[in-house]
Amino acid sequence: MTARTSSETARVIPEATVARLPVYLRALTALADAGIRTCSSEDLATAAGVNSAKLRKDLSYLGSYGTRGVGYDVDYLRYQIAREIGVTQDWPVVIVGIGNLGHALASYSGFRSRGFRVVALLDADPERHEEVVAGVAVRPFDDLDAIAHEHAVAIGVIATPAAAAQDVADRMVAAGITSILNFAPAVISVPDGVDVRKVDLSIELQILAYHEQRKAHEHARDEVAAAMGGEA
Amino acid sequence: MTARTSSETARVIPEATVARLPVYLRALTALADAGIRTCSSEDLATAAGVNSAKLRKDLSYLGSYGTRGVGYDVDYLRYQIAREIGVTQDWPVVIVGIGNLGHALASYSGFRSRGFRVVALLDADPERHEEVVAGVAVRPFDDLDAIAHEHAVAIGVIATPAAAAQDVADRMVAAGITSILNFAPAVISVPDGVDVRKVDLSIELQILAYHEQRKAHEHARDEVAAAMGGEA
Known part of the structure; x- marks a missing residue:
C-alpha cells in the first residue's frame, strides 16, 4: 500500500x-x-x-x-x-492555578463562545477549595488525573506562578493532556506529540510601543521640518 | 525641498x-x-x-x-x-478596570521587565478605591485626565466589562492617550492616529484546538490503516 x-x-x-x-x-x-x-x-x-x-x-x-x-x-x-x-466541536478544558488570572480566565466569556468548556478548576491551595468561580467549583490539584479521564480533557491551561508550571505540565501530560496553554512566565518542556503555546501578555504592549515610538519620531521630524520652514 | x-x-x-x-x-x-x-x-x-x-x-x-x-x-x-x-525606554501605562483581569495585569511581572511601568490603576467602583495592587493604589476613573497628563501616559489598558469599553476609550483619547490595549470583549472605535490592539485570550486556545483536531484525524487514520493491515 x-x-x-x-x-x-x-x-x-x-x-x-x-x-x-x-x-x-x-x-x-x-x-x-x-x-x-x-x-x-x-x-x-x-x-x-x-x-x-x-x-x-x-x-x-x-x-x-x-x-x-x-x-x-x-x-x-x-x-x-x-x-x-475545530471549534464547531466541544473542547473540555481544565484550568490549573486559580489566582487572579485563573479567576479571570474561568470567567472569560470568550472561551465558552468558542466551544471551550471549562470542566474543572484546580488549585493546590486547600483554602481555595471552597470557592465556586463562574459556576465551577475549585478542586484539589490531585484530582487532575481523574478529571482528565472522566471528561476526556485534551487541553489544559496553566495559570500558576512560574515555579509550579513545569510540575503542572508534567502532571497534565501524565494525565493524557496533549495541548497546553501556558500563561505562567516560565518555559516548560514537554514530550513530542504535546503542543504548548505560551501566552505573553506583554507582546501586544510591545507592538503598541513600537508604533508609539514611530509616532514620536514622525512628530519630531515634522517639528524640525516646520522649524526649517521646509515643505514635505 | x-x-x-x-x-x-x-x-x-x-x-x-x-x-x-x-x-x-x-x-x-x-x-x-x-x-x-x-x-x-x-x-x-x-x-x-x-x-x-x-x-x-x-x-x-x-x-x-x-x-x-x-x-x-x-x-x-x-x-x-x-x-x-522601543522597550529600552520607559513607558508609563494606566490600567482601567480592576476586576480579576485588571488585578492579574497589575501584578504581571512581564510588563515591568519590558519597560512598561504601571503608573495608575483606575476603577469607577468606589469600593475598589481602598485597594492597593502590586504597590499601586486604585484611584477613581475620573482621575484619568490628570494622571495621563502628569505622567505623560501614551498607553492605556482597558480591562473593564464590554459595556464600559467604548466610554473608557473615548476618555483615554480625550486625555491624550494614543495607544490602547483592549482586553474587553468589545470592538472599540477611535480616531485616526490612535492605535488599538485587542487581546482575545481564546485565540491561542483555538490554535491548539486546530492541532488537536489534526492529531485526532491522524490517529484515526493510523487506526484504520492498522486495521487494514496496511503499511505506511
Missing part, C-alpha cells in the same frame, strides 16, 4: 495562516453581530487588520474564494473557518 | 515582522537566562517557533546579520531588538 495523497492529508495549512484563522473568525463574528450578511475581502481584511491579498490567499487554503461582485457570505465563512479550526 | 529617503524614514518594517520582534526578544531572554551567549539563527528560530529563513529575513530589517560560523551575540541582538521596539 503506497502513501496516497488524499485531499484531506495533502491540505496542510501553513502555521501562519492557522494563527490568523481565529482572527478572521473574530472579525466575522463582529460583522455578523453588526447585522452584516456579506462582505468583500477588503472589508474583512480591514476588520481583521491584514492586507486583502493575504486574506484571499489564507482563505484559499479552505477552498473559500467568495463570489465575484458579492464577496463572502459572512455566516457560511464563519462556519467554514470554525470547522477548520 | 524634495522628499528625501533617509536611512531612518526608508526602513519601514513590515507589520508581521513587528509582531514577531517581541517573540524573538522573549526567546533571546530565555537563552540569556540559560547562560547562552551566542546562538545560530536555527537555534533562535527554534526557540521562537518560526523557520530560520523567516527569522534571518526579519532580522535583516534591523541590519542584523550575525557572524558566519559564530551566529548572533545574544545580548547585543536583545539590545538591538529592544531598541527597535
Whole structure:
C-alpha cells in the first residue's frame, strides 16, 4: 500500500495562516453581530487588520474564494473557518492555578463562545477549595488525573506562578493532556506529540510601543521640518 | 525641498515582522537566562517557533546579520531588538478596570521587565478605591485626565466589562492617550492616529484546538490503516 495523497492529508495549512484563522473568525463574528450578511475581502481584511491579498490567499487554503461582485457570505465563512479550526466541536478544558488570572480566565466569556468548556478548576491551595468561580467549583490539584479521564480533557491551561508550571505540565501530560496553554512566565518542556503555546501578555504592549515610538519620531521630524520652514 | 529617503524614514518594517520582534526578544531572554551567549539563527528560530529563513529575513530589517560560523551575540541582538521596539525606554501605562483581569495585569511581572511601568490603576467602583495592587493604589476613573497628563501616559489598558469599553476609550483619547490595549470583549472605535490592539485570550486556545483536531484525524487514520493491515 503506497502513501496516497488524499485531499484531506495533502491540505496542510501553513502555521501562519492557522494563527490568523481565529482572527478572521473574530472579525466575522463582529460583522455578523453588526447585522452584516456579506462582505468583500477588503472589508474583512480591514476588520481583521491584514492586507486583502493575504486574506484571499489564507482563505484559499479552505477552498473559500467568495463570489465575484458579492464577496463572502459572512455566516457560511464563519462556519467554514470554525470547522477548520475545530471549534464547531466541544473542547473540555481544565484550568490549573486559580489566582487572579485563573479567576479571570474561568470567567472569560470568550472561551465558552468558542466551544471551550471549562470542566474543572484546580488549585493546590486547600483554602481555595471552597470557592465556586463562574459556576465551577475549585478542586484539589490531585484530582487532575481523574478529571482528565472522566471528561476526556485534551487541553489544559496553566495559570500558576512560574515555579509550579513545569510540575503542572508534567502532571497534565501524565494525565493524557496533549495541548497546553501556558500563561505562567516560565518555559516548560514537554514530550513530542504535546503542543504548548505560551501566552505573553506583554507582546501586544510591545507592538503598541513600537508604533508609539514611530509616532514620536514622525512628530519630531515634522517639528524640525516646520522649524526649517521646509515643505514635505 | 524634495522628499528625501533617509536611512531612518526608508526602513519601514513590515507589520508581521513587528509582531514577531517581541517573540524573538522573549526567546533571546530565555537563552540569556540559560547562560547562552551566542546562538545560530536555527537555534533562535527554534526557540521562537518560526523557520530560520523567516527569522534571518526579519532580522535583516534591523541590519542584523550575525557572524558566519559564530551566529548572533545574544545580548547585543536583545539590545538591538529592544531598541527597535522601543522597550529600552520607559513607558508609563494606566490600567482601567480592576476586576480579576485588571488585578492579574497589575501584578504581571512581564510588563515591568519590558519597560512598561504601571503608573495608575483606575476603577469607577468606589469600593475598589481602598485597594492597593502590586504597590499601586486604585484611584477613581475620573482621575484619568490628570494622571495621563502628569505622567505623560501614551498607553492605556482597558480591562473593564464590554459595556464600559467604548466610554473608557473615548476618555483615554480625550486625555491624550494614543495607544490602547483592549482586553474587553468589545470592538472599540477611535480616531485616526490612535492605535488599538485587542487581546482575545481564546485565540491561542483555538490554535491548539486546530492541532488537536489534526492529531485526532491522524490517529484515526493510523487506526484504520492498522486495521487494514496496511503499511505506511
